Amino acid sequence: MASVEEVKANVAASVDGTGRAVTGIQHVSEQLDDALSLLRLTAIGSFHPSVASAIAQLEQARMRLDEAATLARGAMDSADTYRMIV
Numbered sequence: 001m002a003s004v005e006e007v008k009a010n011v012a013a014s015v016d017g018t019g020r021a022v023t024g025i026q027h028v029s030e031q032l033d034d035a036l037s038l039l040r041l042t043a044i045g046s047f048h049p050s051v052a053s054a055i056a057q058l059e060q061a062r063m064r065l066d067e068a069a070t071l072a073r074g075a076m077d078s079a080d081t082y083r084m085i086v
Contacts, residue, residue, distance in 0.1 A: 004086055011083040015076050022076075025069045032062045 002010070036058050043051040
């Protein structure tokens, strides 16, 4: 059985790893924003369904990344709360 200190250390390591993942998600989200901006600028005046579909899919991908980051931050908060009460 793990000691209290080991549990706290493992939770802290998990929180740190999740924090790094959230940072990575934020970078990917920024890259998608850049790709969206470029695609929107390129598609000005064009109403081709393929471009509209690409924009919609990129927007959805970005929204899901934002949701993932929010969930991960919530997990970090919950894990930190657990670590404080252990």
